[in-house]
Amino acid sequence: MxxxxxxxxxxxxxxxxxxxxxxxxxxxxxxxxxxxxxxxxxxxxxxxxxxxxxxxxxxxxxxxxxxxxxxxxxxxxxxxxxxxxxxxxxxxxxxxxxxxxxxxxxxxxxxxxxxxxxxxxxxxxxxxxxxxxxSPLVRDFNAWTGIVGVGLYHHTRMIRFAYSMNDFQIDGIYMNGIIAGQQSVDGYIAGIQLACNQRFCTADNSMNYRYDTNGTYILDTGMTNTVFYQNHVVQLTNNGTNINYEVNDGPGAELDSNLIRAMFIGNGDVSPHIPETYRMYIMFCPDVVGGIWVPLKVMQWGWEGYTTYNTSTQSWGQAEDTDVPEPIVSDPVDFPVWSMNTSQSHWVNY
Incomplete structure (x- = not known):
């Protein structure tokens, strides 16, 4: 300076x-x-x-x-x-x-x-x-977590960790931000989620597999493949009325990939181990010329899961020590900065 x-x-x-x-x-x-x-x-x-x-x-x-x-x-x-x-x-x-x-x-x-x-x-x-x-007032930012569902996906020998479409407040994680516009603050609310992923798998063929992002948070584009998580944007009123920003997530849903699919098929019993953490930012952009998105709050959450595929029963089982810790909300927050995209993460067969 x-x-x-x-x-x-x-x-x-x-x-x-x-x-x-x-x-x-x-x-x-x-x-x-x-x-x-x-x-x-x-x-x-x-x-x-x-x-x-x-x-x-x-x-x-x-x-x-x-x-x-x-x-x-x-x-x-x-x-x-x-x-x-x-x-x-x-x-x-x-x-x-x-x-x-x-x-x-x-x-x-x-x-x-x-x-x-x-x-x-x-x-x-x-x-x-x-x-x-x-700035807008974040009255509350919280989440509910529940049992992470584990099962076959598209009738393949492939695991999928996901929330239940019928009751996502029980399975997976459900995030809710209650935000109010104050002092003529008018604009839009959206979410950006960053993920720090790891995947470990021990297979019956005596091979170990690992996928990770080297400890770097990458943009979690979700199933909509957009910067804003689930492409969900809501308008904030400027009269102090509360609006709800709501998203839900099933940890590990992105495991539906050709590399994971090829890893498990034909390998017999496998035991994946998946520890990972996420950061969900509530973002605000004022409804003015030249407005940019800035973070209001961030919630860090994560989970660690173990599963096993049984070849005799042809079914997946979830280990009892699968853990979804309580999310932590922090304030103030910095700009969400990430330095790599998913194409720069890597697979290791060792």
């Missing part, structure tokens, strides 16, 4: 030199008096998390250099995009706080000050604007 010159070292600007900062895509706060001096005005704005604003330093004389100081810079992000084709988020993380204009948004609610130090041939001055940033 570039250091900001202290006021005592600033060379006073002549009264006829004016400096100011224009802010696009943010509203001046109602009933707020602007602070004016002989050279500049300072404004209080209202904004919402995920609302991208453009800040431009201006003057009635040529500007030689600018330097921005952003209070709470760890709570801001610049030029965040989600590329759905690869399921990868892209960050431009190298901050250049001398560029003009500069574009960014906040992803935490609060009151922040953005100060611009403007250098001209006639001296140096500063403009500080205040931003009151609001």
């Amino acid at each position: 570039h250091s900001q010159p202290s006021l005592k070292h600033l060379q006073a600007l002549p009264s006829n030199v004016k400096i100011w900062v224009e802010v696009s895509n943010a509203k001046p706060a109602l009933h707020t008096e602007h602070t004016n001096t002989n050279n500049h005005s300072e404004v209080q704005y209202t904004s919402v998390i995920g609302q991208v604003c453009l800040h431009t330093a201006k003057s009635n004389v040529p500007i030689l250099q600018v330097a921005w100081q952003i209070q709470g810079i760890q709570n801001t992000v610049k030029n965040y995009t989600t590329t759905t084709a690869l399921g990868q988020p892209t960050f431009l993380t190298q901050w250049d706080l001398t560029q003009n204009p500069i574009q960014f948004c906040w992803w935490r609610p609060g009151t922040y000050i953005v100060t611009c130090t403007i250098s001209t041939a006639y001296g140096i001055g500063q403009v500080s604007n205040t931003f009151v940033v609001t």
Whole structure:
């Protein structure tokens, strides 16, 4: 971060030199008096998390250099995009706080000050604007877990861990987020789930198999193959009314793959062991031009299952020590960052 010159070292600007900062895509706060001096005005704005604003330093004389100081810079992000084709988020993380204009948004609610130090041939001055940033209120984020169903899939010798379509509150995991829009916060809610997967299998042919993501969380596109989990997006009202964001999951459902299928067929009795963890993010995008998706809360959950296929009975059995621990909700959260997609995970036959 570039250091900001202290006021005592600033060379006073002549009264006829004016400096100011224009802010696009943010509203001046109602009933707020602007602070004016002989050279500049300072404004209080209202904004919402995920609302991208453009800040431009201006003057009635040529500007030689600018330097921005952003209070709470760890709570801001610049030029965040989600590329759905690869399921990868892209960050431009190298901050250049001398560029003009500069574009960014906040992803935490609060009151922040953005100060611009403007250098001209006639001296140096500063403009500080205040931003009151609001966000939706997550009233609750919880989950129910139950017995993980285990059985044959498509009449093949292949396991599938899944929730029951008839009662997913009993089998698998059911996640619910109760969210309310506050202070005219209007936008959309969706979920992004990341998975850290491992698959271990010991077969009768004395071969061991392993599939994993090397401890890296990858995007869980689910059965809909979309960035947002189950492609489920709901609109948030701005009058304080609660909305429910609901998704459900059956751990290990993605085991329906040609590689897993080939692994088990013809291998006799097999004993898969599957420990894995997930992170489900509740995401919010404001209904404004230039809005981006930012996380409100995250829930980490996981499970560890053991199953065995019996060749004599031609059936799968679930081990008694299959475990689905209680989910843990954390707040505050960071942006969900993942550095690989499913094609980069690997299989090992050893």
